[in-house]
Amino acid sequence: MPYYMKSAISIFRKLLGIGLIALCMPALIKAQHPNTQTKPRIVITADPELDDNNSLIRFLLYSSDVNVEGLIYTSSQYHWKGDGKGTKWFVPGREYARFGLDTCPCTSWRWAKDERFIDDIVDAYAKVYPNLKVHNPNYPSPDVLKSKVRFGNIEFDGDISKNSPGSDLVKTLMLDDKPGKLFITAWGGQSTIARALKSIQEQYEFTTQWEAVKNKISQKVVLLPSGDQDDTYPKYIKPNWPDIEYRQFSGGPNYGYGAQLRANAEDSVYLTSSWMKENVSDRGPLGKLYRVWGDGKQMVKGDIMDYFGFSGYTNEQLRSMGYVVWMPVQPKGSWLGEGDNATFMNITGNGLRAYEDGSYGGWGGRQISKQIVNPFALPAGDTSQQAMVTALSTISEQPGKNENSGPDFFPAAQNDFAIRMKWSVTSKYTDANHAPVITIENPLNVLASPGETIRLNGNVTDPDKDKVSIKWWQYKAGTYPDTVSILNGNAAQVKVTVPKDAITAQTIHMIIEAKDDGSPSLTAYQRIIITVK
Numbered sequence: 001m002p003y004y005m006k007s008a009i010s011i012f013r014k015l016l017g018i019g020l021i022a023l024c025m026p027a028l029i030k031a032q033h034p035n036t037q038t039k040p041r042i043v044i045t046a047d048p049e050l051d052d053n054n055s056l057i058r059f060l061l062y063s064s065d066v067n068v069e070g071l072i073y074t075s076s077q078y079h080w081k082g083d084g085k086g087t088k089w090f091v092p093g094r095e096y097a098r099f100g101l102d103t104c105p106c107t108s109w110r111w112a113k114d115e116r117f118i119d120d121i122v123d124a125y126a127k128v129y130p131n132l133k134v135h136n137p138n139y140p141s142p143d144v145l146k147s148k149v150r151f152g153n154i155e156f157d158g159d160i161s162k163n164s165p166g167s168d169l170v171k172t173l174m175l176d177d178k179p180g181k182l183f184i185t186a187w188g189g190q191s192t193i194a195r196a197l198k199s200i201q202e203q204y205e206f207t208t209q210w211e212a213v214k215n216k217i218s219q220k221v222v223l224l225p226s227g228d229q230d231d232t233y234p235k236y237i238k239p240n241w242p243d244i245e246y247r248q249f250s251g252g253p254n255y256g257y258g259a260q261l262r263a264n265a266e267d268s269v270y271l272t273s274s275w276m277k278e279n280v281s282d283r284g285p286l287g288k289l290y291r292v293w294g295d296g297k298q299m300v301k302g303d304i305m306d307y308f309g310f311s312g313y314t315n316e317q318l319r320s321m322g323y324v325v326w327m328p329v330q331p332k333g334s335w336l337g338e339g340d341n342a343t344f345m346n347i348t349g350n351g352l353r354a355y356e357d358g359s360y361g362g363w364g365g366r367q368i369s370k371q372i373v374n375p376f377a378l379p380a381g382d383t384s385q386q387a388m389v390t391a392l393s394t395i396s397e398q399p400g401k402n403e404n405s406g407p408d409f410f411p412a413a414q415n416d417f418a419i420r421m422k423w424s425v426t427s428k429y430t431d432a433n434h435a436p437v438i439t440i441e442n443p444l445n446v447l448a449s450p451g452e453t454i455r456l457n458g459n460v461t462d463p464d465k466d467k468v469s470i471k472w473w474q475y476k477a478g479t480y481p482d483t484v485s486i487l488n489g490n491a492a493q494v495k496v497t498v499p500k501d502a503i504t505a506q507t508i509h510m511i512i513e514a515k516d517d518g519s520p521s522l523t524a525y526q527r528i529i530i531t532v533k
Contacts, residue, residue: 043070047079047188051339061420064138065349072166074152076188076229082108124285128424135423152192158230160195170196187340189230218243224343247358252365253410257337270414273333279418284425294332351525415520433518438526451500458492466516478507
């Protein structure tokens with residue numbers, strides 16, 4: 001589950017001289033000041049998986065924070081439509097060849113007739129858009145979102161043999177001259193993205209423009225995958241476009257299937273049937289489409305992998321009914337999963353600036369170096385509960401379990417999601433909570449010498465006049481490895497001392513966090529990056 005032109009801080013790390021840092025600083029500060037930031041451009045590509053459905057609902061509630069450039073249906077090894085001509089398809093090792101299954105070669109796999117889950121969610125968004133606009137005027141109109149919907153390479157998983165409306169849109173976006181990075185998620189397979197790149201290669205490879213086009217796209221595109229679900233990244237994208245940034249995250253909140261299996265006591269509250277019913281599944285048109293355990297629904301009628309809508313059955317009973325029970329049954333109405341959230345949660349406008357560089361970290365975790373090849377794979381033929389729990393654990397690391405661990409952002413992220421769901425059914429601004437607003441008097445990128453004490457001046461207001469608690473803390477995402485001294489860390493204005501052993505070009509990430517006492521409680525942040533001169 002990977003952002004922007006190298007941020008100012010990434011540039012800092014490459015500058016060897018203090019003079020160069022100082023020379024570049026004014027322009028970089030201006031580029032990163034919140035009053036001048038442009039919204040990240042993002043494309044969503046998704047297959048009709050249950051958690052893609054849920055992730056898309058959450059994503060559209062954050063469409064106020066981004067420029068949505070595409071909402072594209074795509075295939076994966078778990079979902080593909082077929083060509084409608086009776087052509088049979090089989091790739092060894094795919095989902096349909098595991099769990100003791102012997103159903104393919106087949107003409108389609110887990111794809112509903114007239115599939116339209118993206119359209120359905122956009123239609124639901126249209127119904128609640130008037131309410132959302134009351135709480136945030138930056139939400140895009142439903143017509144804008146509808147104009148971004150396309151079908152990509154959905155016929156067969158991993159097939160990049162021909163163009164599709166989705167790949168054509170992605171190609172156009174890759175080639176345009178709009179400023180900033182183009183973030184492209186892959187919630188399913190990457191065949192639509194790969195086809196766009198391949199069509200560009202076919203058009204330009206033997207022309208004098210090829211090197212310029214290739215460099216442009218390599219600097220512009222950031223891929224944000226939910227693992228590799230159709231092998232098109234290692235087989236085509238990586239060999240032919242090795243310089244395209246590829247971000248995957250870990251150490252952040254666990255939004256995936258089985259989150260409740262490993263959740264700590266605080267986080268588990270946000271996964272219960274009662275919390276989900278109150279804050280999500282009973283919240284209007286979007287809540288009606290949101291999937292929870294035992295909700296009586298199936299994405300595709302008769303899908304042997306989709307038993308989540310059933311209630312009142314044990315794992316063994318479901319298996320006897322012909323279902324592949326790859327995750328133990330959970331209480332009716334409880335959390336099902338939003339496994340693709342990590343690809344976009346760092347782009348939200350919460351002040352953490354996590355989209356600027358994969359290493360910064362935020363509500364989606366921090367960038368990892370190890371590629372997740374197949375996030376749902378189990379040992380061949382092993383469908384035991386222990387194997388399922390083990391597999392789920394490997395794709396949903398909790399904070400504290402790896403080198404990229406960060407703060408436990410899950411409660412803050414869930415409360416923020418809950419309030420946006422409430423906005424969708426609340427027509428009066430004063431009837432819902434809104435996050436505190438943080439402004440910083442300093443530049444968001446600061447130069448300081450070893451041993452120097454600097455003042456960081458924040459200002460916090462709350463649109464609902466709620467009481468707000470303030471806390472400054474150091475996010476261990478910078479290159480300086482140890483702890484810095486913070487004086488008066490619970491006030492809006494603090495003093496921070498740069499350690500004497502800090503060396504030139506090292507970075508220290510300071511976060512001001514503001515949390516209100518509304519219901520639910522909402523949290524805002526602002527990150528200031530100190531670079532040692």
